[in-house]
Amino acid sequence: MNGAESLVRTLVDGGINVCFTNPGTSEMHFVAALDKVDGMRCVLALFEGVVTGAADGYWRMKGTPAATLLHLGPGLGNGLANLHNAKKANSGAVNIVGEHATHHIQYDAPLTADIEGIAWPVSHWVKTSTDAKAVAKDGAEAIHVASTAPGQIASLILPGDTAWNEGSGPEAVPVIAPRAKASxxxxxxxxxxxxxxxxxxxxxxxxxxxxxxxxxxxxxxxxxxxxxxxxxxxxxxxxxxxxxxxxxxxxxxxxxxxxxxxxxxxxxxxxxxxxxxxxxxxxxxxxxxxxxxxxxxxxxxxxxxxxxxxxxxxxxxxxxxAPVQQPFTPEVPAGALDPAKIAAVLGNVIPENAIVVDESVTTGRNFYPFTAGAPPHDWLQNMGGSIGYGMPVAVGAGVACPDRKVLALVGDGSGMYTVQALWTMARENLDITVVIWANRTYQILKGEFNNVGAGNPGMKAKDMLDIDRPDLGWVDMAKGMGVPSARIDTCEGLMAEMRRGLATPGPYLIEAVL
Amino acid sequence: MNGAESLVRTLVDGGINVCFTNPGTSEMHFVAALDKVDGMRCVLALFEGVVTGAADGYWRMKGTPAATLLHLGPGLGNGLANLHNAKKANSGAVNIVGEHATHHIQYDAPLTADIEGIAWPVSHWVKTSTDAKAVAKDGAEAIHVASTAPGQIASLILPGDTAWNEGSGPEAVPVIAPRAKASxxxxxxxxxxxxxxxxxxxxxxxxxxxxxxxxxxxxxxxxxxxxxxxxxxxxxxxxxxxxxxxxxxxxxxxxxxxxxxxxxxxxxxxxxxxxxxxxxxxxxxxxxxxxxxxxxxxxxxxxxxxxxxxxxxxxxxxxxxAPVQQPFTPEVPAGALDPAKIAAVLGNVIPENAIVVDESVTTGRNFYPFTAGAPPHDWLQNMGGSIGYGMPVAVGAGVACPDRKVLALVGDGSGMYTVQALWTMARENLDITVVIWANRTYQILKGEFNNVGAGNPGMKAKDMLDIDRPDLGWVDMAKGMGVPSARIDTCEGLMAEMRRGLATPGPYLIEAVL
Missing domain, CATH: 3.40.50 (Rossmann fold)
Known part of the structure; x- marks a missing residue:
């Protein structure tokens, strides 16, 4: 059994049965081990920000870590923003980051980078395996760290030869301490x-x-x-x-x-x-x-x-x-969309046990009171402030909870950072309804421009805040990634399309033009 | 004049007149200064990997740095992979990375991160400005570093208050030493x-x-x-x-x-x-x-x-x-596409003085001999090995050389990492023809799987190497980002569409289905 197989067996035995991946050459032995070891579901993404955001979403719903598989320093770099968000969310994750074979690092080949240096700012624990016999033990330690309350980011760097050389068999994960009691x-x-x-x-x-x-x-x-x-x-x-x-x-x-x-x-x-x-x-x-x-x-x-x-x-x-919330449904709104009316639509359509991933930014500031009386549901937010968290976290939540409806509410500016998540939703047929709030601006920044004392934006500044030249066509982008979609600009349309998306299995995208 | 304005004036006076941006709250004063200072062209991108790759492409064609404007640690993180590529390409760039106001950092707000730690692995020089009076001088030093042969990455971190407090006026860039002579x-x-x-x-x-x-x-x-x-x-x-x-x-x-x-x-x-x-x-x-x-x-x-x-x-x-290349044009191929026939098409269509940004990966291994006799052109390659460099570098080349035709040859796997570049091409009406080689697989990894001694991929491994479930619709994605496009699967179609793309100003995308 080579090092890669010993690691995959350690992960599976240690309760990690989902790996979000975007592999390269240095991770091929890990990928090959997947053919030999049962029990690991691998979910491919076309960009690493989707990989790491999905691991965040998975932890939030399961409370146990998923693994990620990333390609050297730049692959980890592409996943950095959503690892930042995951770390701030206290989500546990085990990152497996490929590295050149130990004998090859000295040659400073094109992909050589300071992987540990890139990992530390978004990790609680970083380790580079030194040989194939150590990989399983390192993997077990990574699971232990990731699973320790409240959840931590463990980044295990895996040089190629530690994957392909003879390993030592799987290792058991040390006992994970329960949460400490308050004094x-x-x-x-x-x-x-x-x-x-x-x-x-x-x-x-x-x-x-x-x-x-x-x-x-x-x-x-x-x-x-x-x-x-x-x-x-x-x-x-x-x-x-x-x-x-x-x-x-x-x-x-x-x-x-x-x-x-x-x-x-x-x-x-x-x-x-x-x-x-x-x-x-x-x-x-x-x-x-x-x-x-x-x-x-x-x-x-x-x-x-x-x-x-x-x-x-x-x-x-x-x-x-304890005083509990009484059920209530807001009055059904009509006509053109605005944030308050959108909130009323949401209050009418959120289904029982839904997972709402909220990256609505300015559009969503009214959502809370209007949705308070909806059937019981979970509400997930961006904990690290780096936009582009929403659709990837929805992917992870969808993988973690296949029997629940996932509703991702995403600003158009935010959605573009990790738009590739749509493809993974389609590939895995995840039951996610994505609503894009297409106000065609970084709306929050218009307020912030004034908040920081910069007054009102002039022409050149405004050009950096508006994203309406050209308008983004979310219906076309979703189609290009295999996700059925619709564009609406009225409350009636939003209500109908949300009901359609939530009623049908698999992903659905609604472009809501404000 | 506040610190932000003193910095923008320093940049413009120091010869930096292009800034690729994806700003947030902490950069609003920098954005505001753009309204007050003439001479800076700001190019917005919807993802920071486009920003940093564009700076790489700009340097490669101009030999002088562009600036980037990035939003705290995660924004820098999103740009990390293409900064890695730029560093390996010895491209100079001045990154302006926003940071919380100095008095705010201690509170560990959601976006707080170790920005210097994230910057160092992809920078030759990193500095956090300590106050508004120092910003102009720090900016001048950053330009000096970035411009020093062979080109370096300078990352200047700009806390909010160093931008909004009273600055000290622009600073001149120290004299940049010419390249040293060989002994x-x-x-x-x-x-x-x-x-x-x-x-x-x-x-x-x-x-x-x-x-x-x-x-x-x-x-x-x-x-x-x-x-x-x-x-x-x-x-x-x-x-x-x-x-x-x-x-x-x-x-x-x-x-x-x-x-x-x-x-x-x-x-x-x-x-x-x-x-x-x-x-x-x-x-x-x-x-x-x-x-x-x-x-x-x-x-x-x-x-x-x-x-x-x-x-x-x-x-x-x-x-x-010196023996020079004679002009020659390969025989015009016909029928279904394969890498050799594609190369022959390229040998027929590359226009004089074109900038070819090559991220063709496996599809492109035959391109060189067939295009050797084309009219004189520049050929740009990925120097850091992190895929997703091609379209962003094309953006930078297009901004740097508005009078030249840019031809971006990009594998479908590679293209997805920074697909948001298409929107910036549309917004800036850059004269770029993008050809996507849609073989619907990470083809290189199939060879590498065997090269690393892992044999032949089984079903689960293959699933991590193929990206054909669902097929990516590049024509739809391009349309969604405002770029006209066509899908072809024959040599005749490729020849006709490339000629169309190269003949018409502005961006054009061709999905070449292999």
Whole structure:
């Protein structure tokens, strides 16, 4: 058994049965091993940003890592932006990055690059295998790292000869420690802050914005008079009718500051202290008021459900008292599309148990209240801020959850970064409905231009913000990648096409022209 | 004048009048400055791999750097693969990478990343500006670095506040040193090796494969009985009727070894000692025979034209004696396409002074002999081996040389990595004819699978090498990005559509189905 086969067996035995790939010469032995080892589903993408974004989406839905297969430094580089997003989402992934054979690296051939240097900024763990006998053990270590709470990026670099030389057989993955418990003092102090009632807020993310975490937090808030709020972005927020509703920290700084103005005590459940997405000349970076006490209940790696249960006990809150969202359906809108009307359409069509991957950017700022009463669904957001995350994450979610409907809501500017994801959706016949908000501009930047104090864009600046020359034809691009599609520009059309896309298996793209 | 304006003025005053951009919030002041400063052409791309590849192509044709504008670490990451290619091509470029305002970095907002860490593996110089007063000086230094022979990648990281605070006015670029001269001993020793006649080879790249370099090398070879050969890949090789013809080191190791089998003395003109593109289990990394003497006439940073002139003098060679390529046109082929017939079509249609950007991979291995007698043209190749370089480099070449025809020959697998380049071609109405070789497979990997000793791919492996499920519709994708297009599958069709594409201004895409 060569090194590559020992690695693939280690991955499969270690519970990794999906590999998102874009291989090259140096990964051919890994690819060959797939023929010999059962149990690994390989999903090809035509660009590495799709590969790494899919691994992010897979983790978010499964909580276990997928592998990626990438071609040397530049292949890893192409996957860098979505690895950045995955790292910020605390998604675990095992990257297998091919490298020249060890004896060949010294010759500085065209593809030679500092792969470890490229990997480190987006990885928690980087290792280059030194020989074929070490590969299986290195692979097992990578799985261990990737699976360790809250999820980490492990990048294993695999020189060609470590794949083709005789290996040592598969290795077992070391036992993965369960999430640590929050300290008694952390729970006790949170309870003390909650006793002060109004002016106390639970800021939630991670397990704290999943169904049970929200139910517990909602019960605590109900009992104590505290407020609950979710981070601005969350890897997977569970919401909809029958669940405890939660709002998020808004993107615009003035709105965020206003929302947090009365918060004197903030209890952080995995969440980071709230800060602005960007720094601006005349706006604060820290969104809480001076003097607001920040108290961490759980780190990202800790067991928030346990901590919230203990906190609920401490304050005498009962989960059945948590106020849950009543089902509601917004009035059906008509006529030309605008963000509010789009939100109303969404509130009418999101199906039960859907996975909504939201990269709507400006178009989506109204979506939350209108969709709050839809059937229960998961809402996935961009955690690293690098646009182009949406369609790849939808690919990963679709692979992870073949029995669920995936709805990818994507701005046209964002969608173009990783447009190649459409082809993988078609190849794998993933049940994903993609809606492209075609406003034909980097709309967010028009606001940001003013927010940073640059005034109003002139002709040359505007030219860098508009993407309407030429208009992008999403229906044609989807067709070119094998995804059926339709273009609409009315609420009636959007409603009908979304229902069609969600009702039929396989991918479907809707170009919604604003 | 704020820092951003001082930087843009420094760039324009320093001779940089093209900026390829994909900006975000942190670059808005730079964008705003474009409205205030004349003389900078900004070219927007929808993905950063297009931005950085375009800068590579621009340098190759102009020999002076363009700027790029990239959005924090992930934006730089998206441009990494083509920066790798540009660095390996010895292309100079000035990357302006936005960063959070200095006071905001500490808060680890979503887009915060180790930008310097991401930049270093693909840069010769990396600097983060510390305040607005320093920005102009840092920009001048970046231009100086980028312009220093043979061309370097300078990455200047620009925190938001260094752009919006009061700057210090534009700075002049320090004097750029001319290329150094080769030592007398380097020339004398080369002359001694040439006296031995047969068994001596001049291996050329850089200025050595431009018209005058080849003429000098050809004269030297003619006089001494030595052979000339070009590197396997070259940034810009000038060829065609009336120029000294030169073959290249082949990609397959056995052919390369055979071509170099009789070489006992190799004189390197900017070229690297020839090595295999990849390492293989049973093939050498070094392509020359044991005992072959390698002698460096010029480093990449040295003046090869001067050195070759001195060497010609030393051996008594006269440039007018160099044997030049006679014009010839291959017989017009007919019927279904195959690589040899495609090459014959190219030999019939390449127009005078064309810029051919070759990313044909396997389809193109026959192109060289059939196109040798075409009218004089430039041939650009992938220097870093990361596919997806072709269409972006064509964009840069088209911007640099609006009066020349650009012909981009691109494999379908390669084209997909940076397919967004088509939109920029349409927006800027660049005179580029793109031909996509649609063999619907990563054909090179099928050979490499065997070359690395993995035998023949089984069903699962083959699935990672074929991209025919679904077939890519290039005509549709081009239409979706505003580029007129046609699909053909015969020699007659290819000939007609290439003539149409080359005859009409603006971009045109031909999907050639093999």
């Amino acid at each position: 008694d003092e952390a729970v006790r102090h949170a309870a003390r802050l909650l006793e002060k009632g109004e002016g106390t807020m639970l800021l939630l993310t991670g397990e704290g914005v999943k169904e049970r975490g929200l139910a517990l937090a909602g019960a605590i808030a109900q009992k104590t008079g505290a407020r609950i709020l979710a981070q601005g972005s969350n890897a997977c927020l569970q919401r909809g009718a029958g669940r405890v509703p939660v709002d998020r920290v808004p993107f615009p700084v003035p709105q965020a500051v206003e929302m947090l103005a009365d918060v004197q005590r903030m209890i952080l459940v995995e969440a980071r202290p709230p800060v602005a997405f960007f720094g601006y000349p005349d706006r604060p970076s820290v969104l809480t008021q001076d003097g607001c006490e920040l108290h961490r209940l759980t780190e990202l790696s800790e067991d928030s459900i346990d901590a919230l249960e203990r906190l609920a006990d401490a304050v005498g809150a009962k989960i059945e008292d | 007398d001993e380097a020339v004398r020793h080369a002359a001694r090796l040439l006296e031995k006649g047969e068994g001596t080879m001049l291996l050329l790249t850089g200025e050595g494969v431009k018209e005058r370099g080849l003429a000098l090398a050809g004269a030297i070879a003619q006089k001494t009985g030595a052979r000339i050969l070009a590197q396997g890949s070259n940034a810009c090789l000038q060829r065609g009727a009336g120029r000294v013809p030169v073959d290249r080191v082949p990609f397959p190791v056995p052919q390369a070894v055979e071509m170099l089998a009789d070489v006992q003395r190799m004189i390197l003109v900017e070229a690297r000692p020839p090595v295999a593109f990849f390492g293989y289990p049973d093939r050498p990394s070094v392509l020359t025979q044991d005992g072959c003497e390698l002698h460096r006439l010029t480093e990449l940073s040295e003046d090869s034209i001067d050195a070759l002139e001195r060497l010609a003098d030393a051996v008594g060679a006269k440039i007018e004696d």
